[in-house]
Amino acid sequence: MLVAVLPDGRLQDLRADGGPAGPPHQVADLPATMAAREAADQPRWVWSSTADIYPALLRAGVRVARCHDLELTEALLLGHAGHWGEPRGVAAVLARSRGLPVPPDPPRHGAEPPGFAQAALFEAASAPSMEIQDLLLGYASQQQRIAETEHPGRFRMLVAAESAGALIAAEMGHVGLPWRADIHDELLRELLGPPQPVGPPRRLAELTAQINAAFGVRGLHPDSPAEVLRAFGRAGIQVPNTRAWVLREVDHPAVAPLLEYKELYRIWTAHGWSWCDAWVRDGRFRPEYVPGGVVSGRWAARGGGALQVPKVVRRGVVADPGWQFVVADAGQLEPRVMAAVSGDERLARAAAAGDLYAALATDSFSGDRAKAKIALLGAMYGQTGGDAIPALAVLRRHYPVAFDYVEAAARTGETGGLVRSWLGRTCPPAFASRDAGLDPPDEAAVPPGRARGRFTRNFVIQATAAEWALVLLALLRTELEGTPAELVLFVHDEVVVHCPSDQAQDVVRAVHECAARAGRMLFGDTTVRFPLDVSVVGAYADAK
Structure with a gap:
């Protein structure tokens, strides 16, 4: 069952083909009405944007099982048609379907820590004017x-997974990641010394003095790459930049x-005391996750640095008393995806093993696991x-089908062509870019040539791996429904569940089962396995 919904309380039931199943009607209490419909028949809600509508429902205590997100779907369809990055709002969808000039999307709100965002249930004044018929026409288009x-079947799965991911992202932002501000303060003091009323903490000041002494200068700011490069130049050392891997080669x-x-x-500025004061409330870190925020389909975050928390800072992520984290990470995911999508039967047999690299080494590299890994990653x-x-x-020589699969993607990219993931996500065209203020920053598509060939070679694998992980996440959400367990973090190929200690082993079993089901849903009857490394821990930093 489908139901179109607008934030102002207008609803309309739809037939399976998207046509109206009755007249639209206005309800006085939208959250209560939607909660009742969820309890009765769990419809798929058709709405403009999960990010704009669902957080308010969550604040009202309403969760929904399924939705169709028009904006996310439009972004996928635009990419598929070679128009990546063009406006994707409902107004743009309607204009395209009618052959009219496409209006730009309204600006997105900036990142706001908890407590700074508008608390009103629905901000009708800030929402673009829309009729229920607009949703129906957009959905039909x-x-x-x-x-x-x-x-089409694969693409429908991609749309469903992307829409489910949007629901999960909003729910994770609402629930929040458990965070102990007191432990966070302790580790910062251990690393940096106590905070200072003005200026950097003590340890940074000490290191600044050591760096200045080593260069024989005064007043050098180590956080300024230009000043550091000039200091090395005066010492007779030419370095191209101040990245860590470059500096490690310098004597x-x-x-x-x-x-x-x-x-x-980096810890002080990105995850220091000011960050904790702004982003951690009531023992929870609540960032805004952005599904599909990276061109490969991986998630990004808007504010808070949720997807780039250093391992040492993760010591502050501690489960509630009587609860634990189940941390599941997909091992060797991209090589396994390569075996599945390419259809290379010999590589697929190797990917049936728990350690793909070891199986590959035994099969073709005289037992040399390191060489087998270099070969797969190189391809x-x-x-x-x-x-x-x-x-x-x-x-x-031994796996020509798999090798030719990524080679073909590279050749397509080198000539400026487009490549797709298994379900149909399409890479950006050459020279395309966007700046959405996301973390990590969204990358610009590289121009035709060898560099773009490397990009498209990896895109067909990494984007498909992101799809597998997203399907796993959606299946796990359904499996955990009705239990106290909470999805609290999703970073690339890693899923973190916060659950009562006596439920942890049930969650472990569910994660493994959902991983296997995700593989079957995407790739059918394949011998490729998708094993997970699973840890049950009280602190996130203790996970493998």
Whole structure:
């Protein structure tokens, strides 16, 4: 069952084909009405944007099982048609269907820590004017375009998974990640020293003095790459940048304190005391997650640095008393995806093992696991020099179908063409870019040539891996429904569940079962396995 809904309380039941099943009607209490419908028949709600509508419902105590997010679906369809990044709002959908000029999307709100956001249930004044018929026409247009894609069944799964991901993202932001502000303060004091009323903490000041002494100067700011490069230049050392991997190759007494400074400075500015004061409320860190925020389909975050928390800072992520975290991470996911999507039967047999690299080594690399790993990663990421050359030759000879799959994606990219994931997510065209203020920052698509070939070679694998992880997440959400367990974090291939201690082993079993089901849903009857490394811990930092 489908139900179209607007934030102002207008609803309309739809037929399976998206046509109206009756007249629209206005309700006085939208959350209560939707809660009653959820309890009665769990319809799929058709709405403009989960990010705009669902958080208010969650604040009112209403959760929904399914939705169709028009904006996320439009973004997928635009990408598929080679128009990645163009306006995707309902007004844009309608304009395209009518052959009219496409209006720009309204600006998105900026990142707001908890307590700063508007607390009103629905901000009708700030929402663009819309009729219920607009939703119906937009939905019908999208269904027609989905049917015209190369693999409609796969694309429908992608749309359903993306919409489910949007629900989960809003729910995780609402529930929040357990965070102990007192432990966070302790670890910051341990690393940095006590906070200062003005200026950096003591340890950064000490390192600044050491760096200045090593260069024989005064007043150098270690957080300024330009000043550091000039200091190295005066010492007769030319370095292209101040990245850690570059500095580690430099022989100079300033390097050790400079590397420590860079690491601690990043913690202080990105996840220090000010960050904790702004983003942690009532023992929970509540960022805003952005499904599909990265071109490969991986999630991003808007504010709070949720997806880039350093391991040492994770010590502050502690389960509630009587609760634990179940942390599940997909091991060797991208090589396994390569085996599944390419249809290479010999590689798929190796991917049936718990350790794909070891199985590959036994099969084709005389037991040399390191060489087998270099070969697979080289094929997926376009590494063509050094130790990869002989390893890739073996891979090409023994697994030609898999090798040719990524090679074809690379050749397409080099000439400026588009490639797709297994379910149909499409890479951006050459030169396309966008700046959405996300974390990590959204990348610009590279121009035609070898660099773009490396991008598209990996895109077909990484984007499909993101789809597998998203389907796993959606299945796990359904499996945990009705239990106290909460999905609290999703980073690339890792899922974190917060649950009562006596439920932890049930969650472990559910995670493994959902991983296997996700593989079958995407790839059918394949021998490829998708094993998970699962830890049950009281503190996130203790996970494997």
